[in-house]
Amino acid sequence: MEQAGVASAVRESFRKRVSRASLGGKVARVVVPKGWGRMVEMMGDTFREQMPEHLEGAVRDLLDEGEEPRITLSADLDRNARFGGSSWLIATNRRLLILSPMGKPSSLAPAGESRKPKRRRWCLPGREALEVPLLPPPYHLIHVPLAKAVEVKARETVGGGVLQVGFQAEEEGAPPVRVDLLRFSRTHLLRIGEAAQLIERMRQELAGQEKAGAAIGNRRKRSRARCERCGRVLPPGSDTCPACVNKGKVLIRLLGYLGPYWKLSVLSLLASIGLTALALTPPYLMRLLIDEVLTPRKNAHLLFVITGILAAVHLVRLAVGAGRDWLNSWLGQRVYFDLRTQIYRHVQRLSMGFYDRKQVGGVLSRITSDAGTLHYFLVGSAQNLLIHTLTVAGIAVMLFVMNWRLALIVLMPTPLLIVGTFWFGRRVRVVYRRYWRLISSINSLLVSTISGARVVKSFGQESREVGRFEDRSDEFRNTSLAAARLSVIYYPSMALITVISTILIWLVGGQQVLAGTLSLGMLTAFTSYMWQFYAPISVLCEINNVLQQTATAAERVFEVLDTEPDVAESPNAITLDRIEGHIEFRDVCFSYDEAEALEPLLKNINLVVQPGEMIGLVGASGSGKTTLVNLLLRFYDPTSGQILIDGHDLRDVKLRCLREQMAVVLQEPYLFKGTIAENIAYGRPDATREQIIEAARAANAHDFIIKFPDGYDTEVGERGGRLSGGERQRVSIARALLNDPRILILDEATASVDTETEKQIQEALEQLMKGRTCFAIAHRLSTLRMATRLVVLDGGRIAEIGTHEELIAKDGIYAKLVKIQSEMAKSIAPPGEVGR
Amino acid sequence: MRDEGTIRLAYDVMGRFLLHRGAEPPIPVRPVRLFPLSDPEGYILLLDHEEKEVTLIRNMKELDPASRQALRQELETAYIVPEVLCIESIEEEFGVLHFVAHTDRGPRRFDVRGRGEIQFVRPGYYIIRDIDGNRFDIPNLFALDARSLALLDPYL
Numbered sequence: 001m002e003q004a005g006v007a008s009a010v011r012e013s014f015r016k017r018v019s020r021a022s023l024g025g026k027v028a029r030v031v032v033p034k035g036w037g038r039m040v041e042m043m044g045d046t047f048r049e050q051m052p053e054h055l056e057g058a059v060r061d062l063l064d065e066g067e068e069p070r071i072t073l074s075a076d077l078d079r080n081a082r083f084g085g086s087s088w089l090i091a092t093n094r095r096l097l098i099l100s101p102m103g104k105p106s107s108l109a110p111a112g113e114s115r116k117p118k119r120r121r122w123c124l125p126g127r128e129a130l131e132v133p134l135l136p137p138p139y140h141l142i143h144v145p146l147a148k149a150v151e152v153k154a155r156e157t158v159g160g161g162v163l164q165v166g167f168q169a170e171e172e173g174a175p176p177v178r179v180d181l182l183r184f185s186r187t188h189l190l191r192i193g194e195a196a197q198l199i200e201r202m203r204q205e206l207a208g209q210e211k212a213g214a215a216i217g218n219r220r221k222r223s224r225a226r227c228e229r230c231g232r233v234l235p236p237g238s239d240t241c242p243a244c245v246n247k248g249k250v251l252i253r254l255l256g257y258l259g260p261y262w263k264l265s266v267l268s269l270l271a272s273i274g275l276t277a278l279a280l281t282p283p284y285l286m287r288l289l290i291d292e293v294l295t296p297r298k299n300a301h302l303l304f305v306i307t308g309i310l311a312a313v314h315l316v317r318l319a320v321g322a323g324r325d326w327l328n329s330w331l332g333q334r335v336y337f338d339l340r341t342q343i344y345r346h347v348q349r350l351s352m353g354f355y356d357r358k359q360v361g362g363v364l365s366r367i368t369s370d371a372g373t374l375h376y377f378l379v380g381s382a383q384n385l386l387i388h389t390l391t392v393a394g395i396a397v398m399l400f401v402m403n404w405r406l407a408l409i410v411l412m413p414t415p416l417l418i419v420g421t422f423w424f425g426r427r428v429r430v431v432y433r434r435y436w437r438l439i440s441s442i443n444s445l446l447v448s449t450i451s452g453a454r455v456v457k458s459f460g461q462e463s464r465e466v467g468r469f470e471d472r473s474d475e476f477r478n479t480s481l482a483a484a485r486l487s488v489i490y491y492p493s494m495a496l497i498t499v500i501s502t503i504l505i506w507l508v509g510g511q512q513v514l515a516g517t518l519s520l521g522m523l524t525a526f527t528s529y530m531w532q533f534y535a536p537i538s539v540l541c542e543i544n545n546v547l548q549q550t551a552t553a554a555e556r557v558f559e560v561l562d563t564e565p566d567v568a569e570s571p572n573a574i575t576l577d578r579i580e581g582h583i584e585f586r587d588v589c590f591s592y593d594e595a596e597a598l599e600p601l602l603k604n605i606n607l608v609v610q611p612g613e614m615i616g617l618v619g620a621s622g623s624g625k626t627t628l629v630n631l632l633l634r635f636y637d638p639t640s641g642q643i644l645i646d647g648h649d650l651r652d653v654k655l656r657c658l659r660e661q662m663a664v665v666l667q668e669p670y671l672f673k674g675t676i677a678e679n680i681a682y683g684r685p686d687a688t689r690e691q692i693i694e695a696a697r698a699a700n701a702h703d704f705i706i707k708f709p710d711g712y713d714t715e716v717g718e719r720g721g722r723l724s725g726g727e728r729q730r731v732s733i734a735r736a737l738l739n740d741p742r743i744l745i746l747d748e749a750t751a752s753v754d755t756e757t758e759k760q761i762q763e764a765l766e767q768l769m770k771g772r773t774c775f776a777i778a779h780r781l782s783t784l785r786m787a788t789r790l791v792v793l794d795g796g797r798i799a800e801i802g803t804h805e806e807l808i809a810k811d812g813i814y815a816k817l818v819k820i821q822s823e824m825a826k827s828i829a830p831p832g833e834v835g836r
Numbered sequence: 837m838r839d840e841g842t843i844r845l846a847y848d849v850m851g852r853f854l855l856h857r858g859a860e861p862p863i864p865v866r867p868v869r870l871f872p873l874s875d876p877e878g879y880i881l882l883l884d885h886e887e888k889e890v891t892l893i894r895n896m897k898e899l900d901p902a903s904r905q906a907l908r909q910e911l912e913t914a915y916i917v918p919e920v921l922c923i924e925s926i927e928e929e930f931g932v933l934h935f936v937a938h939t940d941r942g943p944r945r946f947d948v949r950g951r952g953e954i955q956f957v958r959p960g961y962y963i964i965r966d967i968d969g970n971r972f973d974i975p976n977l978f979a980l981d982a983r984s985l986a987l988l989d990p991y992l
Contacts, residue, residue, distance in 0.1 A: 081913040083942035158872070159916035159971050175885045178864065179850050185916055187968040226967070233932040233947040233967050243930060430990040433951065552930075 047071045047195050051088060055099065055139075059090055062141075067092045070202070071195050075184035077160065078102075079140060089163065089182055089192065091199045094206075096152070096165065098142040098181045142181055146203045150176050154196035160185040163196055250554045251547075254374060255382075257335050264331055268379075271324040272387050278317045280394055283528035285310050291521030332379035339371045343560060351566040352635035373553040381546045388536035395533045402522055402529075403512075409504050410530045413497040414537060420497070421541040424490040431483045438476040445472060498534050502527060566637065573654045579661045579742040580646050581611035581773030583632065588641035590631060600639065601627050603796045614774040616787030618814060623793040625777045629745045632775065633662060663741035665765070667748035669732030671720030676705055677712040679720070679731055683739040691738060699734035699764040701727070726757030733764045744769060746776040749783075758783075781821055790814060843891065845903040845910075853910045855882055855890060865890055867911055873957055880907065918944060920964070920974045923984035926991070933991065935964070939972065946970065951991050962992065 049072050051059065059069065071091035078084045078101050085101035144165050146152075151166035162183050166176030184192055226233055227241035234241055258265045289306045293299050344367055347354075399407035449456055449465045456465055505527055512518035585607040591600040602624045609615055617625040630636055631643060634650050643650045650658065663683070671679045680695055681687040687695075692712065696702040704727055708714040720728045729749065736744065749765060766786060778784050790807055792800035792814045800812050807814040844856040845865075854862040863884055870879040870892075880893045896904055918939035927934040933948040946966035948954070955963045962974040977985065977992075 077916065077941075080909075081916055081941065083918070083939070083944050157914050157916065159918075162913075177850065177852070178885070179852060180913075183913060183916070185968070186970045187966075189968075232929065233934075233949055241930075434992075437951075 047073060047191075047198065049073050055088065058139075059088075059097065059099070062097065062143075063092065064094070067094050071198065073188075073192060073195055075182055075188050075192060077183045077185060079183075081160075081183050083185075087182055087184075089195065091195070091202065093202070094146060096142075096144040096146060096149075096181070096199065098144075098163075099139045100142075100182070102140050144181070146199075146206050149203055151178075152196055152200045152203055154189075154193040156189065156193075157183075161189045161192065163192060250551045250558065253558065254378065254550070254554045257338060257374075258331070258378060260338075261331055261334060264327060268324055268327045268331060269383065269386070271320050271327070272383050273390065275317060275320055275324065276387050276390050276394065278313055278320070279391070279532065280398065280529075281313050282310060283525040283532075285313070286528065287519075287521035287525035289521070290524055291519045295520055328379045328383070332375050335378050336371060336375040339374060339557070340367055343367050343371060343557060346561050346563075349565055350560075350563060352630070354563060354566065370553040370557050373550060374557065377546065377550040381543075381550065384539065385543055385546075388539050391536050392533065392540065395529050399526065399529055399533070402526060403509075403518060406505055406509055406512075406518075406526055409501060409508060410526075410533060412504075413501045413534075416497050417494060417534065417537050418541055420490065420494055421538045424486065425542065425545075428483065428486050428490075431479060431486060434479050435476075435483055438472065438479055442469070442472050442476060445469060494538075498531075502530065505530060569655055570652050573652055574648065575654050575657045576646060576648070576661070577657075579658075581609075581613075581742050582644075582646050583607075583609040583743070583773060584644040585628075585631075586642050586644065588631065588638045588643060590627060590636065590639045592627075592636070601796050602631075602638075605641070605798060607791060607798065607801070609773060609775075611773055612771060613788040614769055614776060614786055616781075616784035616790040617775060617777045617793060618781065618784070618790055618817065619793035619799075624796040625793055626747055628793070629664075629747060629775050629777065632743070633664065633745065634658060660739070661742040662745065663736035663739050663743075664745045664747065665729070665732055665736050665749040665768075668725075669720070669728050671716050671723070671728055671731060673716070673718055675710075675713045675715055676708075676731060679716060680712075680734045680738055682735055687738055692734075695734040695738040696731075698737050698767045699730045700760040701730035701734045701764075704730070726761065729757075729761055730764060733761065733768055737768050742772055744772045744774040746774065746778075748777055748779065781818055843893075843903070844900065845906045847906055847909075853906065857891075863890065867893075867907060867914060869911065869915065872915065872917075873961070876911075880911070916941075917971050917973055918942075920972050920980075920984075922981055923987050926987045935966075935972075937972070944972075946972070954991055956992070 047070075050056075051072055051074075063069070069090050069092050071089065073089045074086035075089060076083060076086060078087055087098065087100040090097040090099070148167060149165045150168050152164070153166075154161050154163050160183060162180045164178050164180055166178045169175060169177050182192070227244055229244050230241060232241055232243055285306050289303070293302050293306065347367070396407070396411075399410055445468060449469075456462060505523075509518055509523040509526060513520055513523055585605045588602060588605040589600055590602040605628065607615075617628065619625055631638055632650075634655060637651065645653060645658070660683075672682065676696075677689070677692050680692045680701075684691075689712075693702065696705055696712075705712055705714070714722075716723055716728075716731070720731070723731065733749075746765060749761065762783065769786065776784060776787065784790060785804075787804070789801060789803055791798055792807070792812070794813060800807055800810060800814055802810065808818065809815075842858060846854055846856065848854055848862070852864045853866070855865045856862045865882040865884060866887075868881045868883060869876055870881055877896045878894060880896065882890045882893065884890050893899065893907070896907060899907065918941040920937050920939055922938040924936040924938065924943075925934075926936075931950045933950070934945070935948060936945050937943070946964075946968075948964055949967055953965045955965070957963055960975075960977045962977060964972040964974070966972070974980070974988075977988075980988070
């Protein structure tokens with residue numbers, strides 16, 4: 001067998017088992033010694049997990065003299081990738097130890113059976129089944145001397161990851177012999193991934209190699225998955241834990257938005273209270289009318305007085321109600337406007353990292369949906385809560401004052417109403433969620449098939465599309481019917497409860513009237529109050545939900561408002577009036593997110609660029625070219641290292657001054673809805689018409705612009721959709737030219753246009769680049785012929801750097817790329833036209 | 837050309853998954869399912885250490901039994917996608933679902949960030965993604981026991 005030496009060492013370890021007997025050893029505390037390196041200390045307990053006592057003792061027994069554990073981590077899969085007892089990764093200063101429980105090998109049923117889910121009639125009794133601590137089984141032990149390994153890395157697999165160790169192959173030039181040591185689910189991916197990087201550094205240290213790789217532990221904060229306080233999972237798209245939201249505090253802060261309009265808010269509140277009081281008057285007047293006028297058939301003058309008062313009460317109610325509604329609408333729109341504007345203004349201030357963490361939909365929903373929820377609460381729910389509470393309390397008092405026996409009958413169905421409302425609410429929410437999901441699914445199907453009608457027809461798939469639509473419509477119909485069924489059960493049931501109560505009131509009250517202990521007027525007033533009493537009950541049952549939703553929406557909005565930009569400007573940031581264009585990347589490492597913990601995107605970038613130089617960035621997709629220029633634009637800050645501009649750290653330069661003197665031309669330029677002139681002058685709204693025309697001429701855009709009937713006033717449409725790709729590109733170059741940037745970034749500026757247009761754009765770009773420091777990214781190497789130097793990125797590192805001639809002479813990655821592209825060009829171009 | 841009849845797959849003593857083809861020296865390979873949802877046992881690509889395609893196995897059944905067994909074992913460890921057999925409980929708290937379930941890889945408790953993470957693949961086939969990105973498959977919803985089905989139904 002090849003690699004005999006290494007194999008024998010590993011094979012021996014592979015077979016070694018820690019017997020059950022050896023696991024009952026004494027407790028040995030695993031201590032990370034001081035001075036081992038900043039990394040482990042920086043990460044605190046992240047890499048030091050407490051092992052069960054029996055294992056800790058066993059591990060201590062396994063260690064040699066002077067050997068110290070430095071990393072102790074558990075993983076959730078056994079050797080056969082099954083959940084069970086934890087496997088353990090222990091890295092000492094000399095070895096890697098992997099302890100895995102000796103579970104049964106996975107049952108590998110024949111093909112047909114393996115996919116067949118087992119039908120079970122029962123489940124394990126209660127969740128306790130999962131919490132029973134496993135008895136220590138015999139463990140399988142692998143130990144690898146670090147000195148024998150040539151690499152240690154974690155690799156992501158589908159649904160998890162694997163810790164791999166590579167050994168030197170015996171054949172010259174053969175790849176390392178890689179062995180999978182430990183498997184884990186995605187739950188442990190980041191942690192073990194970072195541990196693997198630390199172990200690799202230890203290995204390199206042992207082997208006396210220069211340490212490579214990104215700094216660990218200095219990562220930017222990513223979007224959190226769990227609440228830091230209570231550990232609960234955070235709801236989708238939110239960094240706010242609903243359980244930890246201090247509702248009172250949040251609601252008080254929310255009410256602060258009414259502050260500037262407090263007088264009108266108080267007026268609206270008083271109007272609402274007045275309306276509630278007025279609503280209680282008509283039944284009382286009816287009672288007077290029946291008892292004092294109609295039943296005794298006397299006091300005829302009172303008939304006019306009471307009906308007059310009744311008419312006045314209704315008129316006042318209508319007038320005050322209309323006034324209050326208008327006031328609420330006015331207040332609501334003001335508050336809504338203030339909130340939306342405040343959020344939008346703040347969101348514009350935030351860095352690109354915020355937009356990466358929050359999806360576009362999430363940000364939009366903060367500005368529209370969440371702000372809407374808050375607006376609805378401030379001018380609707382909050383007042384309703386007060387009014388309904390006052391109504392219920394007021395009527396209850398009235399009822400008991402009038403006749404306590406009948407009042408008890410009125411109150412009797414209240415618990416049933418409350419229980420029924422909760423029951424219905426819970427069920428109907430489930431059905432309606434499904435209902436809305438299906439509507440959205442049908443809409444998306446319609447959008448895709450109607451937009452793609454040409455494809456559907458050309459492939460003759462009309463009937464299949466109709467079938468798909470019918471399936472979803474059928475499901476939608478069933479869900480709608482389920483919702484209707486629930487309503488059909490709920491509303492009549494609730495009505496029945498109140499009707500029974502009414503009948504009881506008439507029965508008992510009628511007897512009292514006949515017995516002469518209750519007047520007819522009183523009974524009539526009673527039934528009127530009763531109906532007014534039941535209506536707000538169901539609204540009050542929902543109030544907790546409303547408060548919960550409002551508090552969460554408010555917290556989400558406040559979370560955005562309280563977020564400070566990642567790319568913060570230092571308090572002593574300086575203004576560079578005219579950037580010369582000297583740029584230096586010093587040991588720059590970067591990853592967008594912790595998800596890239598296993599492999600940072602940029603690793604140890606060192607590059608010095610002189611003013612006026614044009615740097616061509618070359619490399620495969622994903623090699624880090626765009627990320628590098630994103631750092632230069634300070635959309636993000638490096639994870640470690642620094643970028644200097646004219647000798648100043650980018651972080652010490654005012655962002656506005658920096659970006660005003662930089663311009664970017666992208667592969668897919670983004671034009672805003674508006675005219676061509678407005679788009680060219682986007683960075684300099686004060687530019688004169690002459691300047692705009694001059695910029696367009698220099699960008700080779702003038703000629704096509706004048707062919708439009710509306711010339712420079714031509715509307716470009718949404719995202720510039722009315723212009724062709726090449727035209728959009730030239731407008732964007734004119735926009736960059738007008739800005740007169742000191743540093744220019746061209747990101748695949750000519751990648752998506754035809755050859756003729758490319759020529760025109762290339763000419764425009766050459767015009768643009770004169771006298772400016774320029775970074776140009778291009779896959780088509782011919783577009784980099786003006787470059788002073790070329791930087792070849794490979795896997796996030798600078799692989800080669802030099803002029804075209806130097807790199808060709810080096811015969812490395814660049815030379816290979818040039819060769820491939822030349823061959824491709826030869827195959828499509830007539831002889832003699834193939835240049836570099 | 838079909839390779840299934842001429843190749844052999846096996847683990848070596850170091851636990852590496854190797855492809856043996858005729859007299860050629862064995863090479864370590866990594867299997868990749870081309871249709872992991874619709875045909876998990878067919879169209880399996882074998883890649884070498886440089887991620888280059890070595891061969892395509894169109895049907896696992898055409899391999900000899902030992903190779904088939906080894907390939908299945910390698911796929912099972914490379915694709916950590918537990919299949920939900922039975923659901924013990926689902927608790928909803930602020931829109932987050934706490935699952936306690938039994939899978940073909942053992943019992944598991946996981947948290948799901950809302951209904952949006954339960955993905956419909958085709959009638960009866962659902963995929964649940966937990967907060968850490970772990971995937972749990974339900975290939976045949978109707979094969980679940982009645983209680984599991986009742987627990988899951990409101991979230992589908």
